[in-house]
Amino acid sequence: VPVSNRGMPIETPSSSEPDTPEWVRHAVFYQIFPDRFGRANTDTDLVFQSSTLEAWDSPPTPTGYKGGNLPGIRERLDYLQGLGITALYLTPVFQSPANHRYHTHDYYQIDPLLGGRRAFDALLSTLHERGMRLVLDGVFNHVGRGFFFFNDVLENGEKSPWVDWFRIKRWPLYAYDRNHRANYACWYDNPALPQFNHNNPAVREYIMRIAEYWLGAGIDGWRLDVPHHVTAPGFWQEFRQRVKSVNPEAYLVGEIFKDASQWLDGSQFDGVMNYPFAVATILFAVDDRCRAKYLRSFGTHEHKPLSAEEYAARISHLLGRYPWNIQLSQYNLLNSHDTARLYTLVDGDEDVVKLAALLLFTFPGAPSIYYGDEVGLPGAPDPDCRRSFPPSSEWQEAIFACYQQLVSLRHRYAALRIGRYKALWAQAKSYVFCRCLDHQNLIIAVNAGREGTSVSLTDQIVENLSSPTLLYGVAQLNWTEAGNSKRLVLELPPKSGVVIGTDVS
Amino acid sequence: VPVSNRGMPIETPSSSEPDTPEWVRHAVFYQIFPDRFGRANTDTDLVFQSSTLEAWDSPPTPTGYKGGNLPGIRERLDYLQGLGITALYLTPVFQSPANHRYHTHDYYQIDPLLGGRRAFDALLSTLHERGMRLVLDGVFNHVGRGFFFFNDVLENGEKSPWVDWFRIKRWPLYAYDRNHRANYACWYDNPALPQFNHNNPAVREYIMRIAEYWLGAGIDGWRLDVPHHVTAPGFWQEFRQRVKSVNPEAYLVGEIFKDASQWLDGSQFDGVMNYPFAVATILFAVDDRCRAKYLRSFGTHEHKPLSAEEYAARISHLLGRYPWNIQLSQYNLLNSHDTARLYTLVDGDEDVVKLAALLLFTFPGAPSIYYGDEVGLPGAPDPDCRRSFPPSSEWQEAIFACYQQLVSLRHRYAALRIGRYKALWAQAKSYVFCRCLDHQNLIIAVNAGREGTSVSLTDQIVENLSSPTLLYGVAQLNWTEAGNSKRLVLELPPKSGVVIGTDVS
Secondary structure (H helix, E strand, O other), X not given: OOOOOOOOOOOOOOOOOOOOOHHHHOOOEEEEOHHHOOOOOOOOOHHHOOOOOOOOOOOOOOOOOOOOOHHHHXXXXXXXXXXXXXXXXXXXXXXXXXXOOOOOOEEEEEOHHHOHHHHHHHHHHHHHHOOOEEEXXXXXXXXXXXXXXXXXXXXXXXXXXXXXHEOEOOOOOOOOOOOOOOOEOEHHHOOOOEEEOOOOHHHHHHHHHHHHHHHHOOOOEEEEOOHXXXXXXXXXXXXXXXXXXXXXOOEEEEOOOOOOHHHOOOOOOOEEEEHHHHHHHHXXXXXXXXXXXHHHHHOOOOOOOOOHHHHHHHHHHHHHHOOHHHHHOOEEEOOOOOOOOHHHHOXXXXXHHHHHHXXXXXXXXXXXXXXXXXXXXXXXXXXXHHOOOOOHHHOOHHHHHHHHHHHHHHHHOHHHHHOEEEEEEEEOOEEEEEEEEOOEEEEEEEEOOOOOEEEEEEOOOOOOOOOEEEEEOOOEEEEEEEOOEEEEEEEEOOOEEEEEEEOOO | OOOOOOOOOOOOXXXXXXXXXXHHHOOOEEEEOHHHOOOOOOOOOHHHOOOOOOOOOOOOOOOOOOOOOHHHHHOOHHHHHHHOOOEEEEOOOEEOOOOOOOOOOEEEEEOHHHOHHHHHHHHHHHHHHOOOEEEEEEOOOEOOOOOHHHHHHHHHHHHOOOHHHEOEOOOOOOOOOOOOOOOEOEHHHOOOOEEEOOOOHHHHHXXXXXXXXXXXXXXXXXXXXXXXXXXXOOHHHHHHHHHHHHOOOOEEEEOOOOOOHHHOOOOOOOEEEEHHHHHHHHHHXXXXXXXXXXXXXXOOOOOOXXXXXXXXXXXXXXXXXXXXXXXXXXXXXXXXXXXXXXXHHOOOOHHHHHHHHHHHHOOOOEEEEEOOHHHOOOXXXXXXXXXXXXXXXXXXXXXXXXXXXXXXXXXXXXXHHHOEEEEEEEEOOEEEEEEEEOOEEEEEEEEOOOOOEEEEEEOOOOOOOOOEEEEEOOOEEEEEEEOOEEEEEEEEOOOEEEEEEEOOO
């Protein structure tokens, strides 16, 4: 059943398209939770080597540290580059009293347990030498309660010079008292996370300068934590201007779970973390074996698997929602530090994992691998989804091979990165689309059903259909050319997908 | 009544004398409480200009800030240098949530309200251009409870990587709960001030590096807060070695209120804050008008005024206690941020204030003026002794003139700085001593009594007694020279003192 073209994205960027960083379109991101990826003692300072870390392979706990650090990331750059990774997004690295480091204590310090500033500079310069990029996590809505300016308010109450930096409701403050609710604005009523008063021009300027400072230090962009909670008018517009003034190619990606139109008009972010894509893709890729409860960690209450038709409609809607240049710099993902891992969500069904990965790496926008996903690291929702990176003896080799192929394929074919997207076929659990760039036409065909299926494509459906080649996956291709009529019939095994090149130059 | 020579200091340094910084012997210190000395908007950052400061001339409160800053000090350097000040000791300037800044939040940051690092560098370089020195306050026994490493323990409990940095007694920690006593080692049971575990080598190294860092940044020494509470073996010995390796002329002065022999053997400090001198001098200078209660802020329960004989014995004991090179680098004071001001202690009796100042500026060791003392700023014990520096319309001009003369005198006569000290006469409330350097003999004679008195000095008492000149103060000198017999009779008015030069070259 060919799908209509209604809702498909514009095929050529118009002159009013927002400027977004060229490099992001070609990037493959890798998200690292620094406490859990690699731990190295090289270049780290004896003073800050803790003797009370948890065992590397022990289960994650809310408050325990495994001691992963920046030298541990630097040591694995061969691995990452070998996999085809071109950019890292690190969850926060600033000094913070939390293993996830979202409780910022000082925006200008690299956490000592991570190796401090020296380790950071070494990592950043090594990345750049390799032509890789680094995006940091900017948590500018709230701070940790030990953050200096809040700490001063806590100690001095109404007399603090910094009382206007926060939104205090009543005195005295209850910041550490479980018998009282926090009486100041804080993130989801969590007293550990006081919110900035972004209406205070000093606070605003303070944050802008942090952004500028780290760009000046060489980072390639900011992932912005809960930006929808920062509602001061013009805040993110100014943020973009300040950031792009330092580096016009800096990438700004917001953590917006739902419709992000408000932030993706070109005046604020280059893209958002594409959770709607993740939810739709997972719900389409799974058949019925999906732990619905775990899906909530994706910010959704959905759990019903999607048919191909429903998936096509979702994708169509999603691609129609934002300008094309934004689509190309979306941060596409299947998992993050906030979600259960897909592998666990589907009870270790490798076929589903591979199928979803295929849809990720063939979608417009930068694909991101959440560290460990590529080797089938399991993980229930937070904190379990933050397990330490496993030794190779525990890798799921089939998943790893799949990821290697998909990353490689994406790098090989520009059409997968910047070619236009066109849905071709959607029926039951079969979905077919193409990515087309000039004469480079790639057809991606997926059967998410439990039974084998057949898809028939004609030259009325696929432009320039000719001499098909199987580039990825397993399927039987039946190609017939009779006069002006061309037909490609694909026999797709259950829970599988393929990439087919037609007239690939 | 001439005093015996028993207990007098050795007259020439022996070869086993400790090395102490030459410059300190010639220094006149000025202690500044940075929140209260000067406030300037030049060079300060709009972001960190608070709108909730207390009025400059309002009474000090435990938690309020007046907004004094480092540019405010830099602006007044003409004043200080005009007065003859050669070195500043600043109470803490590191980022801290307290107006006195003894609750350290970050040892590597200059407090933003003080103007931050830029203002600090500007102050330091201007001081050095003027040939002036800067000594900072090193608070290395305890930290503020917002200090990163403690904050992490507070947030993560036993799982914190930094749990060994402190001495935890029980879990969970009570740091902000008034219904529980602090269950970790803290300074005088104050939960706001957790103590370091100095037995942890990492902590020790962490502190040593802070000391080295700021010396590397150019400071001229450290005043060390409550060093007797840091009891880890060898700690202060290593501290001295590390500091002197960066700058052999750096000054190390400990805050020891009582007998400091343990720290003044040459292996640790160059001197201590000389509170025993202050107490003896004040109790001798006062007659009966002294607010005994306020004297407790000097770390003493004494309050009975001293006779000249008692004062002579105290001074003799004090000078006999430490090596002569140490004596010359003692930090002598009458007041500090921890004491009631002498002016208030004696109910504004200017004569007593001037008399004590005379004894301060003629004593071996570096005299220190606690900001405002030179203009008669009043102050009951903490927090009242931390009033803002007053406008000139509120200065006690007679006290200011006295301080100006005494500083000038000390700079003019090397004997006052490095000459040997010899007590000559002690009776009732009259005390006479000399400072002698080569042929420069200065006699200091003081009458702390309420009646005029007469003192008779012969060449048996004063070596090389000849042609006396009144250099400071008011007295009638009767000089007789008959054959080999010389006699100087001084008629001293009540509550007054003089400096007399004999054979001054």
